[in-house]
Amino acid sequence: MKIKAAVLRVAGLKGPYRDTKPLSIETVDLDRPEREEVLIKIAAAGLCHSDLVAIDGERPKPMPIVLGHETVGVVSEVGPGVTAFEEGDYVIPSFVASCGKCEMCRIGRPGLCVAASDANAKGTLMSGGQRLHKNGARLYHHSGVSAFAEFAVVSEHSLVKIDHNIPAQHAALFGCAVMTGAGAVINTSGIKAGESVAVIGAGGVGLSAVMAAAAAGSSQVLAIDINDEKLHAAKNFGATHVFNATDPDMLSKVKAVTGGGVHIAIESAGVPQALELAFEVTRIGGCTVAAGLPNPEKKINISHFLLGAQERTLKGSYMGSCIPSRDIPKLLNMYRQGNLAVDKLASDIIGFDDLNEAFDLMGKGGALRNVLVP
Numbered sequence: 001m002k003i004k005a006a007v008l009r010v011a012g013l014k015g016p017y018r019d020t021k022p023l024s025i026e027t028v029d030l031d032r033p034e035r036e037e038v039l040i041k042i043a044a045a046g047l048c049h050s051d052l053v054a055i056d057g058e059r060p061k062p063m064p065i066v067l068g069h070e071t072v073g074v075v076s077e078v079g080p081g082v083t084a085f086e087e088g089d090y091v092i093p094s095f096v097a098s099c100g101k102c103e104m105c106r107i108g109r110p111g112l113c114v115a116a117s118d119a120n121a122k123g124t125l126m127s128g129g130q131r132l133h134k135n136g137a138r139l140y141h142h143s144g145v146s147a148f149a150e151f152a153v154v155s156e157h158s159l160v161k162i163d164h165n166i167p168a169q170h171a172a173l174f175g176c177a178v179m180t181g182a183g184a185v186i187n188t189s190g191i192k193a194g195e196s197v198a199v200i201g202a203g204g205v206g207l208s209a210v211m212a213a214a215a216a217g218s219s220q221v222l223a224i225d226i227n228d229e230k231l232h233a234a235k236n237f238g239a240t241h242v243f244n245a246t247d248p249d250m251l252s253k254v255k256a257v258t259g260g261g262v263h264i265a266i267e268s269a270g271v272p273q274a275l276e277l278a279f280e281v282t283r284i285g286g287c288t289v290a291a292g293l294p295n296p297e298k299k300i301n302i303s304h305f306l307l308g309a310q311e312r313t314l315k316g317s318y319m320g321s322c323i324p325s326r327d328i329p330k331l332l333n334m335y336r337q338g339n340l341a342v343d344k345l346a347s348d349i350i351g352f353d354d355l356n357e358a359f360d361l362m363g364k365g366g367a368l369r370n371v372l373v374p
């Protein structure tokens, strides 16, 4: 079938993207779903920093590629062998499918599925196939999703069925920002009620972490960013204190207000300095969680001594250490009960023609979470 999609053909173009247009809006071909695959009509797709790093070249992807990996859609056709989904189902794909057979899937860590991670790196679906093409040339899939499009073919093993009554512009965000940010707090950090939390980088992922920390009964929730607008916004999501990371006295202010540092720090900025800062703001015995994803060559500089002598921990968090079939319904329930204000996080609804400019805004640290409605 012919569909409209946003294709990235060249990474690393100079901005403003409004003028250079790295994402070209094209009519491309999408094949029908094959075995254990599902065709979905995209209802909404959030813009994530992990799309921006593909555009600016920070994290190189196979090209050309159809970006977008945070979405919700309606099943319009199922491929052979699919029994768990049918036409009309409202579904959220996770950006890592789960083979159910590899060691990581078997121990309950599907975000690290070996087969899906391998496919994501290659820009294929988990089957190894590519369903997107144009004029005979294959286009790559972004994280098995490719949601900046009218339709997508995805593995059925990435899908979670949800209730129809959740507005698409909110539901989409559970596919990445909410799973990642809330999951980093609830799953990866192992938070206990009464602990203090700092979130470094208050974008879509970070504000989800702020909301989850508040919902989990944190004593204090600190938001730290370099952008004052984000800090202002963070207060509406449950932050009790906000700090600008560029303030030279920030560290001593954080130590003073928390009595020596926070129990848990979540890094969600995607730059090494932010992870170093996250480590520095934790207290003795504290836990630092890295959720940001910069270029794979980037390194951090932290105190080896403090890690050992103060029994601090440093953990990575991918997809919020979530099991999507367990955690998406749980997080949606928190949203329904008013404990995750994802409605406030979804800022503007945009169309295909606004995509490039929206990534200019994200590059400047502006906008909370723009959502494409194709």
Ligand SMILES: NC(=O)c1ccc[n+]([C@@H]2O[C@H](COP(=O)([O-])OP(=O)(O)OC[C@H]3O[C@@H](n4cnc5c(N)ncnc54)[C@H](O)[C@@H]3O)[C@@H](O)[C@H]2O)c1
Binding pocket: 047, 048, 049, 050, 053, 176, 177, 180, 200, 201, 202, 203, 204, 205, 206, 224, 225, 226, 227, 230, 245, 268, 269, 270, 271, 273, 274, 290, 291, 292, 293, 294, 317, 318, 319, 320, 362, 364, 365, 368
């Ligand atoms: N681990 C995962 O599974 C996963 C999933 C999604 C996104 N990510 C990554 O998480 C990060 C955040 O994604 P997002 O979509 O929320 O991004 P975003 O662009 O919406 O937000 C990033 C925020 O970090 C702030 N920031 C930048 N430099 C900073 C610094 N030095 N100190 C403090 N704050 C700083 C920005 O001002 C911005 O508010 C990215 O690296 C993204 O690739 C990881």
Ligand SMILES: [Zn+2]
Binding pocket: 048, 049, 050, 051, 069, 070, 176, 177
């Ligand atoms: Zn994402």
Ligand SMILES: [Zn+2]
Binding pocket: 098, 099, 100, 101, 102, 103, 104, 105, 106, 112, 113, 114, 115, 116
């Ligand atoms: Zn697996």
